[in-house]
Amino acid sequence: MNTKIMVCSGKMCVKKNGEEAIEAVAASILKEVELLSMRREVEVGLGKCMRSCSKGCVVTTHPDGNKYFKVTPESGREIVSAISESQACVTA
């Protein structure tokens, strides 16, 4: 099953963190997805408000429904690594 990683680009997150920070998180996640050759299994995008505005940057993953708070480019890469490891366990 494909995974979708969404980075919140809602108004409050943009106001609090700045557009550049959100774009940096999304770019680092996408770069890690490409580095791990997961482009076919993982979709990365920007999403609407995830109702955790005080904890931005907010990232959600689907279909597992996990939500990550105060995500930085570094922790964004760790999210992708965790997904990669969990998928490896499923296919092993």
Ligand code: FES
């Ligand atoms: S605007 Fe990002 S969680 Fe609300």
